[in-house]
Amino acid sequence: xxxxxxxxxxxxxxxxxxxxxxxxxxxxxxxxxxxxxxxxxxxxxxxxxxxxxxxxxxxxxxxxxxxxxxxxxxxxxxxxxxxxxxxxxxxxxxxxxxxxxxxxxxxxxxxxxxxxxxxxxxxxxxxxxxxxxxxxxxxxxxxxxxxxxxxxxxxxxxxxxxxxxxxxxxxxxxxxxxxxxxxxxxxxxxxxxxxxxxxxxxxxxxxxxxxxxxxxxxxxxxxxxxxxxxxxxxxxxxxxxxxxxxxxxxxxxxxxxxxxxxxx
Ligand SMILES: C[S@@+](CC[C@H](N)C(=O)[O-])C[C@H]1O[C@@H](n2cnc3c(N)ncnc32)[C@H](O)[C@@H]1O
Numbered sequence: 001x002x003x004x005x006x007x008x009x010x011x012x013x014x015x016x017x018x019x020x021x022x023x024x025x026x027x028x029x030x031x032x033x034x035x036x037x038x039x040x041x042x043x044x045x046x047x048x049x050x051x052x053x054x055x056x057x058x059x060x061x062x063x064x065x066x067x068x069x070x071x072x073x074x075x076x077x078x079x080x081x082x083x084x085x086x087x088x089x090x091x092x093x094x095x096x097x098x099x100x101x102x103x104x105x106x107x108x109x110x111x112x113x114x115x116x117x118x119x120x121x122x123x124x125x126x127x128x129x130x131x132x133x134x135x136x137x138x139x140x141x142x143x144x145x146x147x148x149x150x151x152x153x154x155x156x157x158x159x160x161x162x163x164x165x166x167x168x169x170x171x172x173x174x175x176x177x178x179x180x181x182x183x184x185x186x187x188x189x190x191x192x193x194x195x196x197x198x199x200x201x202x203x204x205x206x207x208x209x210x211x212x213x214x215x216x217x218x219x220x221x222x223x224x225x226x227x228x229x230x231x232x233x234x235x236x237x238x239x240x241x242x243x244x245x246x247x248x249x250x251x252x253x254x255x256x257x258x259x260x261x262x263x264x
């Protein structure tokens with residue numbers, strides 16, 4: 001087991017490689033035996049609302065491809081779908097589940113360097129991924145290269161940016177060997193953590209303009225969810241809850257936004 005080892009782009013492998021609770025739920029969603037995600041339904045709704053004609057979709061940070069289940073249900077089987085994910089356990093599961101879907105392909109690669117040899121996809125999306133990245137410029141540049149018409153990103157956006165580190169220790173997170181009393185190094189940095197960053201609209205807009213070709217940017221606050229579905233008991237780890245209309249992850253308010261980047 002690779003302990004405290006970082007990915008090439010600075011996340012910890014403990015974040016996903018050994019932690020299967022969310023992957024198992026993703027697999028059930030991909031197979032249609034667990035509820036579709038509210039964010040997946042909202043992504044499909046926004047694609048429909050955009051009225052953009054598409055033949056190809058890229059899902060960056062696809063886990064086992066559970067958004068494909070939602071998309072096939074609403075848009076049929078004509079379009080081709082490419083799922084990429086940096087963690088090999090996710091891609092392995094996705095390939096197995098979707099092996100009969102002739103138009104679905106999965107690749108293990110990091111969002112910061114999507115090195116697949118396909119033409120740019122009509123639509124790309126990356127949902128619930130950017131918040132966990134140490135740095136967003138590379139990922140935006142990479143998405144720009146692989147997007148032809150529309151890119152949708154769902155991530156927390158606020159007036160003020162916050163860099164939030166959820167610090168792993170073995171008492172509450174069994175996939176690390178970091179002891180509770182040893183969580184921080186001599187410089188006060190966590191030995192292992194997961195990021196939950198919130199970006200200011202200003203910073204995020206500037207980063208998109210820097211890395212995308214000419215585009216129209218629209219921020220849409222995620223109010224599309226049904227609280228009852230999010231609060232339903234499912235096999236989750238630190239599940240998101242809705243309290244007073246706000247999405248709460250453990251002790252954090254998560255101001256999720258859909259960022260629509262339409263290429264001009
Ligand atoms: C919180 S999950 C979200 C999964 C799915 N998009 C959803 O909304 O349910 C984040 C996903 O992004 C993947 N991921 C995290 N960092 C990544 C990176 N740097 N490059 C590619 N995939 C990444 C993880 O393996 C995981 O499948």
